[in-house]
Amino acid sequence: xxxxxxxxxxxxxxxxxxxxxxxxxxxxxxxxxxxxxxxxxxxxxxxxxxxxxxxxxxxxxxxxxxxxxxxxxxxxxxxxxxxxxxxxxxxxxxxxxxxxxxxxxxxxxxxxxxxxxxxxxxxxxxxxxxxxxxxxxxxxxxxxxx
Numbered sequence: 370x371x372x373x374x375x376x377x378x379x380x381x382x383x384x385x386x387x388x389x390x391x392x393x394x395x396x397x398x399x400x401x402x403x404x405x406x407x408x409x410x411x412x413x414x415x416x417x418x419x420x421x422x423x424x425x426x427x428x429x430x431x432x433x434x435x436x437x438x439x440x441x442x443x444x445x446x447x448x449x450x451x452x453x454x455x456x457x458x459x460x461x462x463x464x465x466x467x468x469x470x471x472x473x474x475x476x477x478x479x480x481x482x483x484x485x486x487x488x489x490x491x492x493x494x495x496x497x498x499x500x501x502x503x504x505x506x507x508x509x510x511x512x513x514x515x
Contacts (some may be wrong), residue, residue, distance in 0.1 A: 370401055370403060371399070371401055371403070371491070372402075372405060372485065372487065372488045372490035372491070373396055373402055373403070373404050373405065373490055373491050373492075373493050373511075374404075374405050374406075374407075374481075374482045374490040374491070374492050374493065374508075375393075375404055375405070375406055375410070375412050375493050375494070376407075376410065376478045376492070376493070376494040376496060376499060377413040377417060377474075377478075378494050378495040378496045378499075379416055379493040379495065379513060380393075380406065380410055380414055381414060381417050381418075381493050382513060383397065384414075384435040384438060384439065385421075385427075385435075386417075386478035388513075388514045389399075389495055389512075389513030389514040390513075391513075392511075392513035393493070393513050395484075396493065397447060403449060404447065404448050405444065405448070405449045405450070405451060405485055405488075405490060406448050406449070406450055406451070407450075407451050407459060407477070407478055407482075408451060408452050408453050408481075409448055409453065409474075409477060409478075409481075410478075411457040413474065414439065417437065418432050418435055418436070419432070420481070425433065429431065436442075439498045440514070445497050451481045451484050451485060452502045454484075456484070457481055457484060458480075460480035460483055461473055461476040461477045461479070461480035462476075462477075464476040464480060468502065470498075471498075471502065472498075475496070475498060475499050478494075478499060479499070479502060479503060479506065482503065482506075482508065483506070486507070486508070489509070490508065490509075491508070491510065491511050492508045492509065492510045492511070493510075493511045493512075493513060494510075494512065495512055495513060495514045497512070500512055
């Protein structure tokens with residue numbers, strides 16, 4: 370059984386044809402794969418989609434279609450979620466104190482990933498800085514764009 374932790378940069382590729390989409394779909398279609406998302410990734414995904422609407426990369430109708438597909442896949446168990454807990458918040462603050470270069474979202478995603486470290490997940494992201502800090506923290510990493 371293989372566990373994968375997707376950040377928002379990875380999850381967004383599921384719903385947009387771009388570099389890395391094929392690799393994301395391979396992981397999600399593999400029966401032995403378990404894809405884990407941080408609870409906050411849903412909000413980040415919607416924010417990313419709104420940004421695409423503002424830039425006219427997608428229409429508002431596209432936005433709702435993608436949201437519907439995501440919600441449907443979520444309800445069918447394609448994704449597992451890590452809940453926000455006091456430990457996640459505490460760890461994100463500690464990470465920000467230890468690594469002054471981290472952004473809030475990066476620290477929060479890493480704090481969520483730490484919650485499932487024992488499962489030995491592969492961190493999937495296209496954010497190079499996030500992947501670097503995950504590798505330093507002892508995680509296996511995968512950039513779907515490579």
